[in-house]
Amino acid sequence: xxxRILPHPLLTLLLVVVWQMLVNxxxxxxxxFGLILGIIIPLVTAPYWPDRxxxxxxxxxxxxLLVVLWxxxxxxxxxxxxxxxxxxxxxxxxxxxxxxxxxxxxxITVLAxxxxxxxxxxxxxxxxxxxxxxxxxxxAPDPDAVRNDIKQRYERRLKEIFE
Amino acid sequence: MEIWQxxxxxxxxxxxxxxxIVGSYGLIKLPDPMTRLHAPTKAxxxxxxxxxxxxxxxxxxxxGFFSFHELMITLFLFITAPITAxxxxxANLHTNVDRSxxxxxxxxRPWAGFESDAAREIAESRGAPDx
Numbered sequence: 333x334x335x336r337i338l339p340h341p342l343l344t345l346l347l348v349v350v351w352q353m354l355v356n357x358x359x360x361x362x363x364x365f366g367l368i369l370g371i372i373i374p375l376v377t378a379p380y381w382p383d384r385x386x387x388x389x390x391x392x393x394x395x396x397l398l399v400v401l402w403x404x405x406x407x408x409x410x411x412x413x414x415x416x417x418x419x420x421x422x423x424x425x426x427x428x429x430x431x432x433x434x435x436x437x438x439x440i441t442v443l444a445x446x447x448x449x450x451x452x453x454x455x456x457x458x459x460x461x462x463x464x465x466x467x468x469x470x471x472a473p474d475p476d477a478v479r480n481d482i483k484q485r486y487e488r489r490l491k492e493i494f495e
Numbered sequence: 496m497e498i499w500q501x502x503x504x505x506x507x508x509x510x511x512x513x514x515x516i517v518g519s520y521g522l523i524k525l526p527d528p529m530t531r532l533h534a535p536t537k538a539x540x541x542x543x544x545x546x547x548x549x550x551x552x553x554x555x556x557x558x559g560f561f562s563f564h565e566l567m568i569t570l571f572l573f574i575t576a577p578i579t580a581x582x583x584x585x586a587n588l589h590t591n592v593d594r595s596x597x598x599x600x601x602x603x604r605p606w607a608g609f610e611s612d613a614a615r616e617i618a619e620s621r622g623a624p625d626x
Contacts, residue, residue: 350570353563408514408541411533415521425530427598448577451537454529455577456584459600460610460618466597468584470525470533 337371339378342385344370385438389492396489403450403485411451414471427456428475430465430482439494440465446486453478500556504549511545518542528587532580539576544569 338344344367351366352358374381387393414423430447434440440462444455447467457466472478496504514537521534547565554562588597588608600606604618 350567353567356563404540404544408537411521411537412514412517415517415524415534415537420524420526423526423530425527427596429598429601431601444581445573445577448536448580449540449573451533451540454532454536454580454584456529456581456588457606457608459602460604460607460615461600461602463602464600466600466606468529468532470530 338374340374340381340384342387343374343381347373385436385494387493388495392489392493396486396493399485399489400446400450407451407453411470414452418471423471424473426469426472426475428467428469428472428479430467430479430487432463432465433483433487434491434495436494439490442494443482443486443490447482453482496553496556500552504553504556507545507549507552511542511549514538514540514545515542528591529584532583532587536576536580539572543572 347370348363348366351369352362355362432440432443434443440458444458444465447453447455447465452470452472454468455465456468458464459466467478467482469475469478518534518538521537522531525531525534547568551562551565554560585608588606594609597606604610605614610618
C-alpha cells in the first residue's frame with residue numbers, strides 16, 4: 333500500500349526540499365504544495381523508474397561531493413593553463429576506456445556526469461554491454477593515470493554509495 | 496555593505512569572469528569539435544559557480560537571508576550540462592570521428608553508439624547482459 337502511493341520515497345523527499353528552496357521560504361502552504369508535487373510527480377513518472385535506486389551509505393555522498401568540488405577547482409586551473417599556454421600541436425587529446433566495476437544504471441550515470449563536469453575529461457559513450465565508459469581527454473600525456481584517478485577517486489566512492 | 500564584503504563579492508565575480516573568458520577563448524582556439532567540447536564544461540563549473548557564490552554572498556551581506564536559488568541553479572546545471580555534452584559528443588562520434596582512433600571497449604561488443612540495431616538484437620537474443 334505504502335509503495336503504491338510512494339513508489340520512490342527518496343525522490344519525494346528531494347522534490348519537497350527542492351520546492352522549498354525554489355520558493356525560498358518555508359510556510360505550511362509551501363510545505364503542503366511541495367508534498368503534493370512530491371507525491372504526484374513520482375507517481376506520474378513511475379514507468380521511467382522501474383527499479384528503486386538504493387543508497388547504501390548516504391554519509392559517503394558528502395565526502396564524494398567534497399572530492400568532486402575540489403577536483404573541479406583543480407582541473408579548472410589545469411585546463412585553463414592548457415588552453416592558454418599549450419600550443420595546439422603540442423596537445424595530446426586522447427580517447428581512454430574506463431572499465432566499469434559499477435553495475436547499477438544510476439551509479440554509472442552519476443559517474444559519467446561527474447567525469448564530464450570535471451574539466452579536461454568528457455564521457456562520450458558507454459559500451460553496448462555496459463561494462464566500460466568511453467572518455468575523451470583534452471590533454472593526457474599519461475592516459476593510465478587519468479583512468480586510475482577516475483577509478484580511485486570517483487568510482488570507488490560511488491560503489492560504496494550505491495552498491 | 497562593508498568594504499571587505501564588497502571586495503569578496505567582487506573577487507568571486509572577477510574569478511567567474513576570467514574562467515568564462517578562458518572557456519570562450521578555448522572555443523575559438525581548440526582545433527576540433529571533441530576538444531572544443533571541453534571549453535564549456537569549464538565555463539559552467541567555475542565560471543557560473545563563481546558568479547553564483549558572489550550572488551549568494553551578496554544577498555547574505557545585504558539582506559541577511561540565505562538565498563537557496565543559487566544552489567538550485569547549480570543543481571540544475573550539474574544535471575543538464577553533462578547530458579548536453581554527452582549528446583554533442585555522441586553526435587560527433589557518429590559523424591566526424593575516425594572510428595579506428597577511438598580506444599577499444601575491452602569486450603566483444605562495440606561502443607553503444609557504434610552498434611547497429613541488427614547487431615544489438617543478435618547480441619541481446621544470445622542473452623548477453625545489457626546492464
